[in-house]
Amino acid sequence: MKVAITSTGNSIDSKLDQRFGRCSHFMIYDTETKGMEFIPNPNKDAQEGAGPASVQLVASRNVEKIISGEFGIKIKSLLDSLKIQMIVLKEPEKNLEDIINMINK
Amino acid sequence: MSPRPVKLRKISDPPIISGFKPYGNKKSNSKPVITFLNLEEYEALRLCDYMMFDQLQASSAMNVSRPTLTRIYARARKKIAEAFVLGKQIIIEGGKIYFDSEWYNCKSCGCVFNNPDKQKIIAECPLCRAKNFTNYSEFTHEPEESLKRKRNKK
Numbered sequence: 558m559k560v561a562i563t564s565t566g567n568s569i570d571s572k573l574d575q576r577f578g579r580c581s582h583f584m585i586y587d588t589e590t591k592g593m594e595f596i597p598n599p600n601k602d603a604q605e606g607a608g609p610a611s612v613q614l615v616a617s618r619n620v621e622k623i624i625s626g627e628f629g630i631k632i633k634s635l636l637d638s639l640k641i642q643m644i645v646l647k648e649p650e651k652n653l654e655d656i657i658n659m660i661n662k
Numbered sequence: 663m664s665p666r667p668v669k670l671r672k673i674s675d676p677p678i679i680s681g682f683k684p685y686g687n688k689k690s691n692s693k694p695v696i697t698f699l700n701l702e703e704y705e706a707l708r709l710c711d712y713m714m715f716d717q718l719q720a721s722s723a724m725n726v727s728r729p730t731l732t733r734i735y736a737r738a739r740k741k742i743a744e745a746f747v748l749g750k751q752i753i754i755e756g757g758k759i760y761f762d763s764e765w766y767n768c769k770s771c772g773c774v775f776n777n778p779d780k781q782k783i784i785a786e787c788p789l790c791r792a793k794n795f796t797n798y799s800e801f802t803h804e805p806e807e808s809l810k811r812k813r814n815k816k
Contacts (some may be wrong), residue, residue: 597810601752622788624789630674630723630762633674633762633763634762636778637762637763637778638776639778640779641778641780642775642776642777642778642788643775643776644761644773644774644775644789645773645774645775646771646772646773646774646789647772648772656789659771659789659790660789662790662791
């Protein structure tokens, strides 16, 4: 199963990005192979429509869960129809390693 | 003829607290009077004053008409002003609402998650695997009922 985590940088000790659409990087984590992949977000500085474009990018990787600090109004209904689970974690101090450890526990 | 039923208001983020208590009342030492702020009023205030949406955007986010949003918002401000001036306690609950998805709150890691597949029943938190989480639907009951329930418990 693949999980997408919004990240502020491209390494494992970067922090969880609190925004979904305009986060700096997406980290795709595979729970079976323990593989990680960092994707820079092309919509980081987009004026409008960053959320739906980011959803498309993440959905094309077949993720089942997305962990982020916040999801906008436009995205929630979109992810609901794609059957992707949203996990809202309002802890900006947590880094990616902490979160991966939580998933693998 | 009975009046037309109230249209349900859409809520995206429930409050992280259940209310506010005043302290240091200079006039009386008696227990503060309770005022109930509905979740729909809380959401209107959050969208208009915290997210800085204009009233048209806020109304479409809550799936009600713009005049209705204005009335809900006015009621919220009235209640909060009243609580401030008269030193009342605010409890946020109740209201004719529904949530944009089926949300759960994990008590052990504090995360909020939804259930994308309605056929399956969620057994554990997807993040920390804890089993103590609550469904947001507990917010939707009427305020008077919960007060009665709390009294009965005592």
